[in-house]
Each structure stands twice: as structure tokens, then as C-alpha cells.
Amino acid sequence: MAMIQVKNLTRIFDVSKPWLNRVIERLPKAMLTAVSDVSFDVEERTVYSLVGESGSGKSTIGKMAVGLLKPTDGSVLINDIDLSRETDGGKLDKARSDIQMIFQDPYASLNPRWRVREIINEPVSARGGNVVGLAEKLLEQVGLSSLDADKFPHEFSGGQRQRICIARALASEPKLIVCDEPTSALDVSVQAQVLNLMSDLQENLGLTYLFISHDLTVVQHISDKIGVLYLGRLVEEATPDELFENPKHPYSQMLLAAAPKMDGFGREIDPPQGEIPDPINPPTGCAFHPRCPIATAKCSAERPEMRVVRGARVACHLAE
Template sequence: MSASIRLKSLTRDFDVSKPWLNRVIERLPRATLRAVDDVSLEIPENSVYALVGESGSGKSTIGRIVAGLVPASSGVVEVNGIDIVSTGAEQAAEARRNLQMIFQDPYASLNPRWKVRDIIAEPVAIRGVATDGLAERLLEQVGLSAADAGKFPHEFSGGQRQRICIARALASHPRIIICDEPTSALDVSVQSQVLNLMSDLREEMGLTYLFISHDLTVVQHMADRIGVLYLGALVEEAPRDRLFAEPKHPYTQMLFAAAPRMDAFGREVEPPKGEIPDAINPPPGCHYHPRCPLATDLCRSVVPETRRIGATRVRCHHAE
């Protein structure tokens, strides 16, 4: 099976300096934030790869880089074998035709002034292809009715809007869909509808998902392979069952322990220590060391390399 998406040493820096006048007056240096730090991964065709992490982990930025909405600072982003960072704009656009995206907030991702029909058909209409009946067909495919095509987004609930977003994403027959927290704005009962729909579509159409989420339960349900991000770096990557059965990185272990569970009545555990550090001045060495129970002097000074343990890739000096 060939890889749909391949990232090699992907890095993205954001300039978070104050305006130049402030820098001159207050004698501040330029400040950069490394949102994505040397991330390499492969997503095989017709699989679901999930990126999990907390806020500031860079998971959304990676999704947007692959979608071409944010440029990469360095590294390689291959979509169906074409590097969209180094190649010309036209070839990159051609490669991205196979790629669509579903966004987190179903209220912000549909233009409130457009009819549903026009929203769904837009990706096709923009290439000058006829779109008769396309929106109606797709609406039925995502579980809405063809009559909804003439309505405006505000007439729909959050879950229905997310179905419309999915319909739009499917309109141009993509092979890859980037799902950026597609259900975090939805209620649980509606979330399950949308997740089921996404699973069904994946099987019917042979789609590949890059699934971005902070919710471990959702990721566990959807993903084939999971990458855990901390401060922009991929700290652990493994097949789903492997990761949940045997998390290697202390950060992954902490995430699993901290997640609220339905069977944990009155659970009395020591909550994890500390918070995510400032990404502009991350701690030296392994970024996780100030919160890590295993941290040694090595961790405080040397950035760990990615190591392979069985099916797991982990970025920790002490994992075994």
C-alpha cells in the first residue's frame, strides 16, 4: 500500500515578535514559536491516522500545512507522492485536488449568506464543472434531505451543519480528508452520529483520514494509527491497540491517566503535575522533563531522538 501523506522533518515557526517599534524601544529580540517541530510520519492509503495532543501541541497547524492553508517553514509534505512544499504552485494545487478538510466549528465553516446548495457545490463549481443535482445527491448521502439544498446554514443544528460540511468535503471526490476536531463542538449524542457517518463513508469511498483531536476516546474509536504530539513534536506513534495497551512515553501515560473515565467513580489518583510550558521558551532538552517522573540530567540537557521499539516510535531517553 502506498502512502497518501508523508511528512519528513516538517517544521513550522511562527514569528510572534512585537512590532518593530516596540522591539527597538524595549530592546527585545525577535521571538519565534516553534509550532511544529521536526515531525515525520506516513499515512497509508485508506487508513485513519489520528494526531492527539493538548492545546499548543501543533496538531491543527500540521493539518493546515498539509491542506496548504499554512506554509511550512522547512521539511517535506508529500501528498500522493508529490511534495507540495518544493513543487510549483500549480502542481501543488493539482495534488491538493485530492484533499479536503472538515473544520471544528460547524457554525464558522459555512458561509451564513450562502445557500446550502451553493456551499456544497462550490469545490466543483469553481472548476467550471456542471453541478446539477450534486448537492441534493450529497445531502442524501450524508443523511439529510435533498429539500435542504435551498436553505441557509442558520436553519440547521450543529450536527446537521457538520453533515453539510462533510457533504462539501465529498463534492470534489477527494481521496484524503483532513478532519480538524470534527466533533469537539458537538454534543455527545450528535457526535456519535457524525463519527458513524465518517466511518461509513470511509468504507464506501476508500477515504484516508488525517484525524486531529484532543479527545482520546474519539481517537481510540476512529484511528488505525495514532501520533501523540507535545509542544509541536511527535513524542510517540503507534498502532491504535499498541498505544492504548502499552503507552511508552511518560506524557502519553499521563494523558491516559488524566482522561476522565465513566467507570472512575470517586477515583482518587494523584493528578498530573504542572502545565504545558510556554512554547516560546520551551525547557531545554526533552520538553517534557519538568513534568516527567522519569526525568534525569540527560533529559534536562539532551533532546531525545526518535527510537523504534517494536511497532512504536517514541521520543524519550528512558522509554523501553
């Protein structure tokens, strides 16, 4: 039984100008489709990564998974409970307590006026739980000192703050943690420390991660399965080995070729052409067809369905 089941998830944002501007300037309503018909499952105790460039909808999916945003269409089931439609308060409360989130910017996600102890205890004390010694225990678990509980966030460096964010996420003993770019704001050596900590915790506590990142190398390292997003659509889903050895969707191929390599001295590549199209007026058919080197007439007419191609799921008419 999959822990997260995402089915035909769609989210449309209304980005129209105020109605008076629309009347005066004769503008139509503008709808931005951030996530379009995305389906995937995340098994328990695994790390599922969503990777894509800016505007690909990865963070929007993460927010819908924890219930911070409501889907326009489709559903996210966490252990068979749909957070946006469930009416039984007790069930909803139980499901929510199993989910936590770690954000990108450890400077913005900690309240500067709270002591670390209050920050870490909050998810438990808000539910009336017992917090005696909790913060101290968690701080040691994430590699800080129990004496740090009385300090304020400004006394810590970026990497240490991200550890505090991790400790807070662990406080309510969740089963699922949604990590939205948890290491993007950190230096490489600190990133290595935080990624190692996250892998250790995942293993020891049996956690499930939904890991959101734009960094292919990080994703390759930490994931059990990777979903590649383009313009709000899932274009390929595969294991890291499969994806990096043998990408099947032309977009995945382009992305992997463009990523800098440590042994690419003086590498001369033809950089990818074009940029991500405007999500308000996405291309017809396959969203990638204007930039795709192998696109045919069918690609601009018909949106490809997800299908299984040699051990991966790919949304491309031509992949084989």
C-alpha cells in the first residue's frame, strides 16, 4: 500500500488582473496551470524526489501534499485519507500529525523571537503533548548540543538552523516529511552534512520523504525514485540509476546533458535551446514539443499519456 497516492492532481491559479483593469484594458481572465494531471505513488520508507526547473510546479505539489493548498482537481491521498475532502475531524487530525515539512530558507522558517526549545516543542505542545526533555533529545539527534535549546535562531549558522528545522519536523514523530529544497541555501560542505543527517534519520526512524529539488546531483544521491516535472506535468518517473544512465524523455536527456559535470573540463556542448514556455498559454499537445529535437506533428496535437517504457514511466509519444 503506497503511503502517498497522487491521482490526476491539477492546480490552476487565477492570475488575472483586478476586474476594473480587465474591463478597461479589455483583458480576458488569465489562468495559470501550475500542476496539470500529475499522478504518482510514494511507497512507505522510501525517498521520492520531484525535480524540475523553476515554474515546473514541484513546490505546488509539495504544498498540496501537506494540505497547504487545495487541489483544483484530482486528489492526494495520505494513507488513504484525502486531506482536502475528508470531513471526519478526528481522522484528519491524525493524518495531519503524521506529516511535517522542511523549507528551503532556514532564515525565514524559524521565528526569530522564539527560543530554539519553543520552536522545536511547538508541534507537540500545540496538541497538548508532553514536551519534557524533548527539544534536548532532538537537538542531540540532529547533531547539535542540548545546551542550544535556550539560544535564539540568530545565534546559529545556516546549516545549524536547517538542523533545527529538521529537529522541529521530527518532534511530532511524523511518518512523512515533505522537504522543499532543504539544501539549496547551503554551501556544499554543509549540504553534505545535512544530506547525510537526513539519510541517517530516514533509515533509523523509518521515514518517508517527498523531496523537492532542482539539483540533479542531490536528487540522484538521495532518492529511491525520481519524478521529472516540466511545466506542471510529470514527464518521466524512474529510479536514479535508470534515469541517469538511460533517460528516456527528451527533456530529461536535455536536462542531464546541460548539468555541469566534475570531469567536464573544457567541455563544449550545444546548450539547450529555448526556455520554459509561458504557463498561462502552454503549448498544445506535449508541453515540450517546441524545444524537442525529435518532435513530430503528433506531439503538437496530442498530449502524451504516461506509459511504461523499459522500467520507467514516460510521457512521450516517441520514447521507446
